[in-house]
Amino acid sequence: MVLTPFVSETVWGGRRLIDEYSVVTDKRNAAEAWVMSAHKNGSSTVANGEFARKSLREVYLEHPELGGKNCAGFSDFPVLIKFIDAAADLSVQVHPDDAYCLKKGSGAGKTESWYILDCEPGAYLLLGFEKDITREQFRQSITDGTLTDYVKKVPVKKGDFFFIESGTLHAICKGILLAEVQQNSDTTYRIYDYGRLGFDGKPRELHVEDAVNVTHTVVYKNPCTPKKDGNVTNLVACPFFTERVLDIDGSFDGTADEKSFVSLLILDGSGSLECAGETLEFSKGGSIFIPANCGDYKINGEAKILETRV
Template structure:
């Protein structure tokens, strides 16, 4: 049996971050602002660290090498790199208006995959909102003019947000997370972002942050494509827990579990499982391995035929490829 392991995140201190990941999600970090914690990451810009078992202390990439392809699952065989990245985001301030390329463009220009992502809203202050796609069809020329003239917000789809909302952000969809939101993001393993508009802010060096207008014009979908902020599946009820499908695409499948007492989860050789604890505490049990967890913890379960249980009163997000 390949044993599950706990992970410690890599942190990012972008200027719009806050303190909720430390104060409410138990993140141990010395940054004044914790904008993001990369809970499951094998990316060059920040790797998770194994925090339990015989491989404790290894970078996640080193652990994956020791684990081998079998431990990632057969569904990962078609990906050149580890396929997904999962993070918490604390947006005390609004993020920039931005867009991510698809695989074809990103691999040719940036030498990494594109970025399709999913957001699950963990917290939303009253009146919090985000931008998601355009509100009318526009031409590339109008898009460029509005970026230049600082009127781009007029043609973006602005959506009020509440706790529990789900947004599927396909590559090419212009978007921005607004102030007052805490989000769990499941995404392709990519950090390629084309910034379109930054509200006139200055970076840590006192200068405006770089925009990537030409690339954004190349990749942005300028036709409305917003989808409703709802899970994809119906709520399923079991003895001791409920489960709902949040999102499913060729890159990842994500489910949310609410556990009153105990949830039994089956795993197979097709994909690893990532378990992100979003509320409560308890323990994950697989064979003779028991991992206690609290809110904010991340657990990685290698691909294999078997099952594990999540015990306690808690909520978690399960992701697989």
């Protein structure tokens, strides 16, 4: 299935996804393109085949077997994949885990990962703290406006990969374009937003108390080191998703077994996919969802592809 994204515009978003990744929207910008989403707040849409013009959420609710056996253990479709274009700094924020959301009675936990597609010279992320601090110090830094004195700036370059577990303070900063794979959640606790206004002319809401409750006030250490094996780079395998990058120059053979769907996000290049007697053409920015149990598939062309499974 070829997917078209749900597009989100924000005060920090840019237009690179529109100009370079074939994202179509009449919104002011394309801050985020939810390229594989079955979330209630914004679902991708199927563009071809028997489910054409239906949302991926609708299709999955009607046919949960398309997700595969590994999805059956989750209460909802487990993964959301995005492109994010930060023309300005995102807020300093944190995401809760499932246990906190269950206790609170709302939201969903969010562990995520970032693959850097491009960035301006000198670009950086905010990730965790320069040194371990107490929860009381964290709360006081928010109150007195000194939070950014404590957080850690992490320089980035194209091709870097970061795994961000729930509870990690973070911010994507100006000039970064990335692909995000995450738990299927839209729950964010905003801590600091530079005093700027939203499109409605009002300050954007902060969620300080929840943030203090869930943030790990420690130095960030990236738990994942990508491992290259021929034309495949394994990024991460966690309880929520497994990711790898395929660098294809000619052809690549894969399998969609009964365990999981396969998401193919085209980061660069073009080519075709042969699967279940069907051939689909793809290009940069494209998103393809191969249902579980479709069997063997072949990718032809020259392309860099982010492959995600559960």
